[in-house]
Amino acid sequence: MHVIETNKLTKYYGKSRGILDVSMKVNEGEIYGFIGPNGAGKSTTIRTLLSLIYPTSGSAKIFGKDCIKHGAQIRQEVGYLPSEVFYYDNMKAMDLLKYSASFYNKNCDKRIKELAEIMDLNLNKKINDLSFGNKKKVGIVQGLLHEPKLIILDEPTGGLDPLMQQKFFDLIRDENKKGATIFFSSHILDEVQRMCDRVSIIKEGKIIKTESIESLRQDNYKKLRIEGATPLPEGIFNGAGVTDLQVEANRASFLYKGDINSIVKQLSTIQLKNLLVEEPTLEEIFMYYYEKEA
Numbered sequence: 162m163h164v165i166e167t168n169k170l171t172k173y174y175g176k177s178r179g180i181l182d183v184s185m186k187v188n189e190g191e192i193y194g195f196i197g198p199n200g201a202g203k204s205t206t207i208r209t210l211l212s213l214i215y216p217t218s219g220s221a222k223i224f225g226k227d228c229i230k231h232g233a234q235i236r237q238e239v240g241y242l243p244s245e246v247f248y249y250d251n252m253k254a255m256d257l258l259k260y261s262a263s264f265y266n267k268n269c270d271k272r273i274k275e276l277a278e279i280m281d282l283n284l285n286k287k288i289n290d291l292s293f294g295n296k297k298k299v300g301i302v303q304g305l306l307h308e309p310k311l312i313i314l315d316e317p318t319g320g321l322d323p324l325m326q327q328k329f330f331d332l333i334r335d336e337n338k339k340g341a342t343i344f345f346s347s348h349i350l351d352e353v354q355r356m357c358d359r360v361s362i363i364k365e366g367k368i369i370k371t372e373s374i375e376s377l378r379q380d381n382y383k384k385l386r387i388e389g390a391t392p393l394p395e396g397i398f399n400g401a402g403v404t405d406l407q408v409e410a411n412r413a414s415f416l417y418k419g420d421i422n423s424i425v426k427q428l429s430t431i432q433l434k435n436l437l438v439e440e441p442t443l444e445e446i447f448m449y450y451y452e453k454e455a
């Protein structure tokens with residue numbers, strides 16, 4: 162059984178496209194990234210999963226149960242951190258969190274205190290008196306206080322300073338180690354790269370690629386930088402698989418996609434002084450797929 166399973170999930174807002182035929186399977190215990198630029202459809206997918214909005218067609222299941230039919234039951238086991246948090250400003254943080262906890266069939270007092278301590282949040286302050294970043298922390302505690310089996314994060318780190326971001330990621334990793342599955346939507350590719358096992362890339366409402374971070378990087382192009390002992394022979398790297406070639410006297414840099422042995426053969430004809438082979442960053446891979454699918 163998959164923790165999340167969507168089948169051709171589609172949402173139109175009137176005539177305008179939200180998401181189109183989104184199919185995904187998220188395994189138990191995974192940290193699953195969902196990446197795409199503004200307007201690609203990340204929040205629409207998440208809101209549909211949480212049955213905050215209804216799909217136009219297709220279906221979504223969480224823990225094997227239909228998201229619409231069993232929405233209330235599913236929400237007991239799901240923690241959600243929206244990209245923007247809005248609160249009743251006059252309440253104390255503690256009262257708000259106790260109110261949130263009352264929707265779950267368990268006592269969350271201990272966990273609220275633990276989470277507030279980890280996130281360095283003063284529970285006795287009124288929401289009104291909290292900074293934007295501290296309000297965000299209230300949202301984090303609110304999303305995790307019932308120790309959910311599935312944690313859905315929608316652009317979670319906006320407003321947190323780098324230190325708090327690190328604490329937040331450590332917290333999410335700990336929850337994952339304890340068994341929680343994480344669905345992590347973001348356009349900050351660096352954090353996705355550090356956190357996630359697999360990712361789906363969404364573009365204009367459609368998923369264009371689903372792959373493990375590792376194979377996305379391995380099966381992709383390599384970046385090569387070489388320095389020859391003498392000026393490089395003209396046209397040496399004009400073969401198949403080479404793009405973005407830049408040559409200057411005895412230095413060259415280019416991207417290479419293809420059989421690694423054939424480029425090594427070519428390199429062996431040169432007297433090398435230095436050679437650097439780099440994996441592309443997720444950012445570069447993302448751009449590659451975005452341009453290819455344009």
Ligand SMILES: Nc1ncnc2c1ncn2[C@@H]1O[C@H](COP(=O)(O)OP(=O)(O)OP(=O)(O)O)[C@@H](O)[C@H]1O
Pocket residue numbers: 174177178179180197198199200201202203204205206
């Ligand atoms: N309530 C709405 N009414 C009409 N169109 C909407 C509504 N919500 C979203 N859309 C449209 O659906 C598409 C997907 O938006 P969505 O908010 O899901 O994207 P996103 O990937 O989450 O982007 P962002 O990072 O900016 O939140 C966009 O074209 C957006 O304009």
